[in-house]
Amino acid sequence: MDKSQEEQEVEKKIAQYHNRQKILLNKKRSEEHRARPHRLIGRGAILEAVFPAVMEMEGEEVKAFLIALSRLPEAQELVKKAPKNEAAE
Incomplete structure (x- = not known):
């Protein structure tokens, strides 16, 4: 493998790692985005159970x-x- 091919392979790996990082960050944001509504619904259910009048x-x-x-x-x-x-x- 000559120098140019080696550089291309390294650049390809770097691009793959950057894409993987983006995927993981998007997954984390998505999970955080779903967590808040889930938490609010759960707390609302608790509120209604403790204080049915609400x-x-x-x-x-x-x-x-x-x-x-x-x-x-x-x-x-x-x-x-x-x-x-x-x-x-």
């Missing part, structure tokens, strides 16, 4: 309800005691 509420009513709950002293204490999540969501 099923009849509109979005702004649910928001006001949760804000009111979050302002209770007991809720503030629970937030302070909750383990900190190191991973960004």
Whole structure:
């Protein structure tokens, strides 16, 4: 194999690795994109199970309800005691 062929082979390998990197990054982004809706649906189901009344509420009513709950002293204490999540969501 002469020098030119060797360089072409190396460049081909580099291009293949770049393409593989792009594929992996796209796969990671796609998984992250699907994770958020999945998480929101799961948390919404928990909210409805704990507070069945929210099923009849509109979005702004649910928001006001949760804000009111979050302002209770007991809720503030629970937030302070909750383990900190190191991973960004």
